[in-house]
Amino acid sequence: MVDSRVLIPRPETESVVDVCLAELDRLGGRDLPTTVVDLGTGSGAIALAVATERVRTTVWATDESEDALGVARANLAGVGRAAARVRMVAGDWYTALPTDLAGSVQVLVSNPPYVAETAELPAEVADWEPSGALRSGPDGLDDLRRIIAGALDGSKPTARWCARSHPSRPARSPSLRRAASAKCVSRSDLTGRSRALVARRPID
Template sequence: MSDDDPEVADLEGTVTWSELLAEATTRFERAGLESPAIDARRIVEEVTGSEPSEFHRVLDTAATARGVASFDRLVARREGGEPLQYVVGRWGFRHLDLMVDRRVLIPRPETEVVAGLAIEEVVARSGAGREVVVADLGTGSGALGFAIATECAAARVLATDRSPDALAVARANLAGLGRAAGRVSLHEGSWFDALPMSVRGAIDVLVSNPPYIGDDEELPAVVGEWEPSEALRAGSVGDENLQTILDGADEWVVPGGAVVLEMAPDQTALIADRFRAAGWQASIHSDLAGRDRAVVARKRG
């Protein structure tokens, strides 16, 4: 339905956002969505450009024909099962507001915890004007690397991805970082191959949320049917990329540096043990739900 549609034009000034909110909630309930009221509210906020604090003031205002048309398009997409994050095209990650679409994974709360762990490692190595070299391997939307860059003034971030499409999204998000963008560079390529040789053996903190799901593992439809498979799958048992990073870390990370990796709960003990076998110190950290989610490994030096 376009804003030139006579049916939409007839609604100009006659329907309020409160009525549209109720309509969307009902449609989402019928579609069996998990959070119909929350999803409906987020779409109204997106279409009206309102902040959460302004939401209730918007509800009693009349919708324009253009607003109704935009609202209807987004509701139809969500009703069809498309993730809300892709429908609205933006999503929050820590303090960032990131552009997201089907070229990249949706930023998740688990990864915010990983970002926090990496930031702690950066802060521990900063001071006295020292630059901290950070590599974000498989950056996707840029969530991890950009959070570090904006929260740690000492960080110089090299963010990599093998997908040109993902890097296009990261580039769009980089443009909104402000002054911190000057301390971030994007590099296309697979894992360590994307990095310039100038940082070989000089990375202070390496962070990554690599694909870690096994090829045969079943995923919820909202994930498997919409998010990029190449950013999720990692071989028969899901540890191929984690092992690649582990194998290259000793060559690329400075003595005393750290590696912070997100992974599945059932992978943490194995990866931590592999780091220890390679002579590193390693610890396991849980996410907000209390599940093992990350390994922080520190290179002796």
């Protein structure tokens, strides 16, 4: 269920879920209890798909928008038993998460806002989707930068992360790739365009 409180999930978002599940499986997510964080969950599309697909995984879904979390909670009610493994929390990126998650998260996934403040958007987007889900500073990368910086902070509860981006962003943002990790790779969307950025941190 979506309405004007949230971004309407795109087909490309499914690619991010696939990337997230593949990363989780590399860490034993099919067999072992694991924890995934979905930063900026919106309608809950990514978080609820992951919780449904991997029955041993606990998913923390965050959003700074209480309106968006209202939609996510409505959708949570529709996923059956998987709902028991999903926690929804409000707050600005990492501040939403309990500090005792530090060191216990296998995958961090996010589809953050990535449109530049002044970029023109088609009416079917601008008139129906919240600006806070779309726009992110002068070049559209403010939130991605904050998420990457937090992921690199050892005190934050993250191990790996996968972020969806504008198709041209991963290739055009070498500084983001460098900042994220030496082990940073792009993944393609359903149309073959580079769309998701995956960074892996060494596991101690």
